Amino acid sequence: MQFRVVAAVSADTSASPSSLTLPAISPFPPPTRTRDVSVNEAESDTVFVDSHTVHGRRNNQPPQLTLSCDNANAEPFGPTHAMLGVLTGDGKDEPLSWAHDVTENPSPGATEIWAIYNFTEDAHPIHIHLVQFEIVERENEFGTTRGPEAWERGRKDTVIVYPGEITRLKMTFVREGRFVWHCHILEHEDNEMMRPFVVGEIKGPAATHMHPEDIPRRDLRLGGAVSSSAESCSTRTERSRAGAMDWAQRERERLESAAAPRWR
């Protein structure tokens, strides 16, 4: 393609963006409830390190971690996949898979605040289907809040949630039905970082009927990564791999079964 810049052949009647006035956004009604939801990381089943006191964000970790497997105090280390979930009563993260029961069930027309707690070490673009929300504020790990960025002050359907922060959104659920919310990083959304939510009556199954214990452990690429205590670690890796293969077979059978739920 080629374009050529030439002298104007007619008067320029376009408006400068700086002189434009955008239509006002009508505010949401006052929220009737707040939901605490979470963004989480599943830790490795096969990579362990010598125990350290505070697990999680990089700046909480000691400068040297030693790979360990047989140490009784060793802790799992190395995130395998990110998930969404809720908060426990005492404020801890509770990751839930796609298959778990619906936990977010707003009434049609309800206005709610969703407080998204990001327990991971990464920022995630979180997208909520079929709803337009307002970014109310973000709260960092020290309790300091700040408003949305200049480019985030209109209605949004995706928001970046930063690590160690609470991102609060306000929205009115005008459409009834079953929708999803998820991370928009492809590798994340395709790997269980997605949850259903239902506006109004939950029709059909509340969950996919897959037992939470059957959720696959996607820790297949780490075999041999642990140098010490190789036998114990490889045994653990093999168990993890076998469990995932079993799950994959059962999932294939479930999808092929005529009785499988068809609501997706």
Ligand SMILES: [Cu+2]
């Ligand atoms: Cu993500």
